Amino acid sequence: MKTAFLLATALAFAPMAARAADDHAPLRFVLIPKTVHPWFDKVNTGAQAAADLLGKTTGRKVEIEYRAPETADVSSQNDIIERAIATHPDGLILDLLDEKGNHATMLEAVDEKVPMTVFDSLPPEGMDITAVGADxxxxxxxxxxxxxxxxxxxxxxxxxxxxxxxxxxxxxxxxxxxxxxxxxxxxxxxxxxxxxxxxxxxxxxxxxxxxxxxxxxxxxxxxxxxxxxxxxxxxxxxxxxxxxxxxxxxxxxxxxxxxxxxxxxxxSRPEMQGYWAVIAAWQRALGQKTPKYIDTGIDVLTKKNI
Structure with missing residues (x-):
């Protein structure tokens, strides 16, 4: 309930121009991890949970498209990012394989005015992108x-x-x-x-x-x-x-x-990373400023607490 209240409050203070565009059309975000991997399945689980909550809270559908490279290959990931940009989503949520190798493709997203959020990674220096993850x-x-x-x-x-x-x-x-x-x-x-x-x-x-x-x-x-x-x-x-x-x-x-x-x-709490990456992407899509970094914290798992 508290989370729903905070989300509703954030929506109420979103810039009017962004909300006036079409506040009933679905918002679509493309989530692109490093590769096909069980860890990223957990990230996607958290992302889908955030999308469901936003939809219930705001009445506006939020869609998450999950597109994972088959292997951890920068050129393959860049190709997926470029194809996602061509569909003009409301935002990209990325886990970078190579800060330098991904940079040019990310600049294409900037040129096309597609907002980006990164998780479990750091954005290239100088780019105004929220990063979500642990230290x-x-x-x-x-x-x-x-x-x-x-x-x-x-x-x-x-x-x-x-x-x-x-x-x-x-x-x-x-x-x-x-x-x-x-x-x-x-x-x-x-x-x-x-x-x-x-x-x-x-x-x-x-x-x-x-x-x-x-x-x-x-x-x-x-x-x-x-x-x-x-x-x-x-x-x-x-x-x-x-x-x-x-x-x-x-x-x-x-x-x-x-x-x-x-x-x-x-x-590093992958479910939480996916969740808050979607929240940050949603805020960007509404035209709001977002934090430079969202620290999701670290759990130390032992035989006593698992």
């Missing part, structure tokens, strides 16, 4: 600090990077490295790149553990990475010997925690 550095730091405690602040560790060009993935990796650097007896001996693929993460983790038999623990920078790492730990019979702190709240990640393969996970 990536804080999330990576939480994971690295928990792992350091689990291994007694000493030993060999590895980092699984997701998509190397993705600003959120690289920022988490930077902060994980910086955290480990504060412990003189911890050494980062390897990094894997999974490109947001659980299967790739599993193969990379298996190869790294074979090359480093004394490896003490793992952290990751994306949602797919820790699931693949957990699978590799279980398959190698090293549960309890190689410790893992994951990211996010995929069902497979929760199962790994419940089974004792992973200790915990720092979750």
């Amino acid at each position: 990536f550095c804080e999330q990576g730091t939480i994971a690295a600090q928990r792992l350091a405690g689990l291994i007694g602040e000493k030993g060999e560790v590895a980092i699984m990077i997701g998509v190397p060009t993705a600003p959120n993935h690289t920022r988490r990796a930077e902060c994980e490295r910086a955290t480990f650097a504060r412990y003189p007896q911890i050494k980062v001996v390897a990094t894997g790149i999974d490109n947001d693929s659980i299967e790739t993460a599993q193969k990379q983790a298996s190869a790294i553990m074979q090359a480093h038999p004394d490896l003490a623990g793992w952290v990751a920078c994306d949602a797919a990475g820790p699931v693949g790492i957990g699978q590799a730990i279980r398959e190698s019979g090293r549960t309890g010997k190689v410790r893992e702190v994951g990211l996010d709240n995929l069902n497979d990640m929760i199962a790994l925690i419940r089974d004792g393969v992973a200790d915990s996970s720092a979750s």
